[in-house]
Amino acid sequence: MEGLITNLGIGFHVALSLQNLFYCFVGVILGTLIGVLPGIGPVATIAMLLPVTFTLSPISALIMLAGIYYGAQYGGSTTAILVNLPGESSSVVTCLDGYQMARQGRAGPALGIAAIGSFFAGCVSTVIIALFAPPLAEVALKFGPAEYFSLMSLGLIAAVVLAHGSLIKAIAMVILGLLLGLVGTDVNSGVARFSFGVSELSDGIGFVSVAMGVFGFAEIIGNLEDTEEREIFVKKVTGLLPTLQDLKDSAPSILRGTALGSFLGILPGGGALLASFAAYTLEKKVSKNSANFGKGAIQGVAAPESANNAGAQTSFIPLLTLGIPSNPVMALMIGAMMIQGIAPGPQVMTERPQLFWGMIASMWVGNLMLVILNLPLIGMWIKLLTVPYRILYPAILLFCCIGVYSISNSPFDVMQTAVFGVVGYIFVKLECEPAPLILGFILGPLMEENLRRAMLLSRGDPTVFFQRPISLTMLLIAGFLLAITLAPAIRKKREEAFVEA
Amino acid sequence: MKITNGRDFWAGLMFIAFGAAFMIISGNYPMGTAVRMGPAYFPTVLGGILAVLGAAVLFRAFVSKIPNPLAVFPFRGWYVVVGLALGVVAYYTQPPRDAVIVWQIGHTLLSGGAIGFLFAAFGPRPLWVILFSVVVFGYLLKPLGMVVATGALIFGSAWGGHEFKVKEVTILFVVLAIFSVIAFVHGLGLPMNVWPSLWE
Numbered sequence: 166m167e168g169l170i171t172n173l174g175i176g177f178h179v180a181l182s183l184q185n186l187f188y189c190f191v192g193v194i195l196g197t198l199i200g201v202l203p204g205i206g207p208v209a210t211i212a213m214l215l216p217v218t219f220t221l222s223p224i225s226a227l228i229m230l231a232g233i234y235y236g237a238q239y240g241g242s243t244t245a246i247l248v249n250l251p252g253e254s255s256s257v258v259t260c261l262d263g264y265q266m267a268r269q270g271r272a273g274p275a276l277g278i279a280a281i282g283s284f285f286a287g288c289v290s291t292v293i294i295a296l297f298a299p300p301l302a303e304v305a306l307k308f309g310p311a312e313y314f315s316l317m318s319l320g321l322i323a324a325v326v327l328a329h330g331s332l333i334k335a336i337a338m339v340i341l342g343l344l345l346g347l348v349g350t351d352v353n354s355g356v357a358r359f360s361f362g363v364s365e366l367s368d369g370i371g372f373v374s375v376a377m378g379v380f381g382f383a384e385i386i387g388n389l390e391d392t393e394e395r396e397i398f399v400k401k402v403t404g405l406l407p408t409l410q411d412l413k414d415s416a417p418s419i420l421r422g423t424a425l426g427s428f429l430g431i432l433p434g435g436g437a438l439l440a441s442f443a444a445y446t447l448e449k450k451v452s453k454n455s456a457n458f459g460k461g462a463i464q465g466v467a468a469p470e471s472a473n474n475a476g477a478q479t480s481f482i483p484l485l486t487l488g489i490p491s492n493p494v495m496a497l498m499i500g501a502m503m504i505q506g507i508a509p510g511p512q513v514m515t516e517r518p519q520l521f522w523g524m525i526a527s528m529w530v531g532n533l534m535l536v537i538l539n540l541p542l543i544g545m546w547i548k549l550l551t552v553p554y555r556i557l558y559p560a561i562l563l564f565c566c567i568g569v570y571s572i573s574n575s576p577f578d579v580m581q582t583a584v585f586g587v588v589g590y591i592f593v594k595l596e597c598e599p600a601p602l603i604l605g606f607i608l609g610p611l612m613e614e615n616l617r618r619a620m621l622l623s624r625g626d627p628t629v630f631f632q633r634p635i636s637l638t639m640l641l642i643a644g645f646l647l648a649i650t651l652a653p654a655i656r657k658k659r660e661e662a663f664v665e666a
Numbered sequence: 667m668k669i670t671n672g673r674d675f676w677a678g679l680m681f682i683a684f685g686a687a688f689m690i691i692s693g694n695y696p697m698g699t700a701v702r703m704g705p706a707y708f709p710t711v712l713g714g715i716l717a718v719l720g721a722a723v724l725f726r727a728f729v730s731k732i733p734n735p736l737a738v739f740p741f742r743g744w745y746v747v748v749g750l751a752l753g754v755v756a757y758y759t760q761p762p763r764d765a766v767i768v769w770q771i772g773h774t775l776l777s778g779g780a781i782g783f784l785f786a787a788f789g790p791r792p793l794w795v796i797l798f799s800v801v802v803f804g805y806l807l808k809p810l811g812m813v814v815a816t817g818a819l820i821f822g823s824a825w826g827g828h829e830f831k832v833k834e835v836t837i838l839f840v841v842l843a844i845f846s847v848i849a850f851v852h853g854l855g856l857p858m859n860v861w862p863s864l865w866e
Contacts, residue, residue: 217854333726337681337719344688344712351705356695358705359688382797389792389827556838559823562796563816563842566803571856579804583785583797590789594739595677613708625701 172522173295179523180530185228188221192229193531196236197539200243201546203250203388205561207237209381211497212373213568215504223505224520228527230501234494235287235477235528238437239535242279242470243546246272255437255473258445262458262465274407275466276543278415280536281407282471286423287532290478293427294485294525298514302486305511310618311629315636317612319643320489323432324604326650335601338592342602345370346609353617365577372500373569374578375606376493378585379592379599381565385558386590407463415467418448426472430479436492440476441469478528485521486511489608493600496607671730672738678724685717742787749783756780778802795826811859812851816843 179185199210211230218226241256246263259279266275308316325335348359349369360366407415425447426440448468449458458465480491481498488510490496502509507517514521539546569582592599623629631637669675688709698704756776761769781801785794799822806815820839824830850856 220854331723333719333722334677337677337716337723340712340716340719341681341684344684344709344716347709347712351695353703354696354705356705358695358709359691382800386789386793386796389796390790555824555827555829556834558827559820559835559838560842562800562823563803563819563846566800566819567846567850567856567858570804570807571850571858574808574857576801576804576807580781580801583800583804586797586800587785587788587793590793591680591739594789595673595680597677613703616708617703620700620703625699627700 169295172299172518173526175518176295176522176524176526177530179224179519180228180526184222185225185523185527186530188225188229189232189527189531190534192232193236193239193535194538195229196233196238197240197243197535197542197546198549199233200237200240201549202240202557203244203248205557206254206380206384207234208493208497209377209384209561209565210237211494211501212376212381213565215373215497215501216568216571218501219504223502223507223517224523226501226505227498227520227524228531230498231481231524231528232531234437235474235531236535238470238474238477239280239283239539240546241473242283242466243276243539243543244550246275246279246466247547248550255441255477256470258441258469259466261445262460262462265459265461266463266466269461271461274411274463277407277540278411278463278467279470280539281412282415282419282422282467283474284532284536285419286426286471286475287478287535288529289423290427290430290475291525291529291532293479294482294528295522297431298482298486298521298525301482302511302514305487306515308511308635309633310615310622311633311636312639314612314615314619315630315639315643316487317489317608317615319639319646320483320491321601321604321608322643322646324491325601326646330596330598332650334597338597338599338601339605342605343609343612344605345375345602346606347613352610352614363577365575365581369610370606371569371572371578371581372497372607373572374582375585376497376500376603377565377569378582378587379589379602380493381561382582382586383589383593383599385561386586387593388554389558411463415463418464418468419471421447421451422468422471423475426475427479429472430476430491431482432491436480436494437473437477438492441473444468444472474532481524481528484509485513485524488513490604493603496603499607669727669736670734671727671732672734672736674723674727674730674734675736676738678720678722678727681720681723682717683720685713685715685720688713689717739789745783745787749780749787752776752780752783774805778805792826796823799823799826807858809863811861811863812847813843813860814862816846 180189195210195214196207199205199207210233214230214233218230221229238255241251242259242263245251245256245259246267249260249264251257251260263275263279266272321339322336325332325339346369348366350357350360350367357367422444425444426437429440429443430436445465445468448464449455452458452462452464454462480495483489483491484495484498488499488508490499499509507513507520565582566579569578570576572578589599592602619629620627629636630640692706692710692713695706696704697706697710756773759773759776761773778801782794782798785797788794799819802822803815803819806818817839820842821835824835824838847860851858851860
């Protein structure tokens with residue numbers, strides 16, 4: 166416990182430095198901004214800003230990028246409540262009751278409870294990270310290549326199981342991602358694989374290009390394809406503070422949402438999106454008057470909004486302790502760490518305690534900023550929503566292009582991103598989820614490296630993965646997850662869970 | 667046998683094609699042994715798995731109960747042929763570094779046309795208009811500078827949308843050009859030309 170306080174002390178010392186406060190502020194503001202705006206998410210934004218982070222110190226860069234992710238969870242709820250459009254995919258369920266509340270003239274309390282729930286969840290999950298990350302990192306330090314390979318397999322399979330849509334397609338997307346990740350010079354032999362003699366490709370396909378093309382560009386094209394009418398329901402929001410009764414009604418929901426969200430965030434494949442869906446479903450189940458859901462029940466706003474913030478933050482645990490991304494945003498964070506020359510993994514905590522604890526402390530600071538900023542600034546965010554999409558998307562595109570170009574000052578990267586835009590569009594049309602692809606892409610080289618090492622150490626005996634207890638356990642869990650997902654009863658439930666909300 | 671789920675059909679074919687391509691290209695690299703894996707080992711195994719999964723998805727397309735039309739998105743086969751033809755010509759007419767300017771510009775236009783046709787083969791208008799503007803931006807930025815490239819991107823991508831109001835887009839262009847010159851070139855110090863490099 167004492168160690169924890171000392172460590173958090175280091176963390177706050179770092180997070181409260183003037184420079185880091187500034188980048189935390191920039192991060193949460195940007196996060197809220199893109200959270201409010203439908204049609205651009207944290208993945209695209211972080212991808213866009215990756216090149217810029219090159220000029221910052223590692224800790225400032227990571228603080229800012231983290232701020233974007235959890236800031237987006239705050240912003241997303243504003244749009245969901247006022248416009249009935251999810252500003253962020255994780256606030257899809259907030260639309261259901263939040264918008265109904267707005268129509269009943271209770272937009273203020275809805276926004277208020279969302280912010281309060283998010284703040285509470287943010288505080289709790291910050292403590293959870295501080296408590297659970299160090300012991301987990303210690304275990305991970307003992308991992309050998311066999312354990313790492315099994316862990317990554319487990320991570321990828323869990324990510325696929327928890328994702329929605331067809332399981333088999335998701336696994337295929339993971340493998341395609343792994344393969345694309347292998348493009349470029351092979352570290353062991355120096356052979357430039359799959360580069361077709363193109364010198365740019367011998368360094369590998371740019372991670373930013375894949376992420377921005379598949380998520381950013383494909384999303385913009387999708388938005389333009391189906392024209393949507395945006396109508397803002399409430400022009401002026403008054404009385405943000407929920408009544409005492411509101412608070413009483415939603416307190417248990419906030420607690421449940423936070424608990425569920427924190428747990429789901431840790432799981433590979435988890436994060437904000439899954440957390441909010443699950444929390445809404447749970448609330449509906451436990452509520453005494455579940456008939457009210459969908460008609461402006463405040464619990465239907467409080468629970469998912471707490472859950473998505475908790476999930477967004479605890480999904481940093483596997484990243485910080487194991488170096489394994491649990492969702493595309495975390496994959497981008499790994500990209501940012503690599504740009505800074507930091508190898509993600511359990512050694513980050515011991516070798517760079519300032520980075521590790523500074524980032525954790527900054528999350529609490531950022532959450533505080535969000536509550537203080539967001540409530541008074543809601544008027545400004547509403548104004549922003551009146552900007553038509555036809556003005557927004559060229560601007561978004563421009564920033565994306567400048568970002569991609571500046572990675573290595575080459576038009577080739579821009580072209581590559583555009584190609585992945587086409588690919589991303591095709592994926593969407595064929596109902597192939599791009600998120601598993603990104604996870605596979607970032608893990609591809611790591612998996613190959615660990616597989617090679619494990620096989621070398623075992624002198625070519627593939628049973629090594631089953632002989633080591635930790636490795637075996639992880640493979641068994643992975644197999645179990647696959648088996649239950651394929652079981653008809655669970656399969657039906659899984660589909661229901663995603664359809665219902 | 668009838669295809670019921672068009673999306674699964676194409677997705678299956680896509681996975682098989684990718685899997686096979688990675689396996690075939692891996693054939694050029696040393697395989698190694700299980701103890702010392704060569705550069706071809708892992709991609710060959712993965713490519714095989716991908717192709718098998720693709721086959722399963724393809725099979726499902728015939729037995730699926732979810733009906734989806736075979737035409738999932740607009741596809742123009744002729745554009746692919748034209749694009750590839752232009753691309754081949756462009757590949758074999760690459761100008762040397764000291765070639766006359768007409769040759770260089772001609773080659774650029776040729777490659778641009780190839781890319782344009784290949785993009786235009788898929789999907790709705792916004793797809794290819796916007797992505798083509800993106801590519802044009804990338805290739806204009808160095809020789810013609812930020813202002814011209816931004817103009818190409820903004821006017822191009824706005825034209826790809828539903829409504830195109832000249833006045834509005836012009837204002838947007840001016841604002842964004844000024845902003846990006848100040849923020850990116852001066853503020854962040856990215857090494858980019860503001861004006862065509864001939865002027866400086």
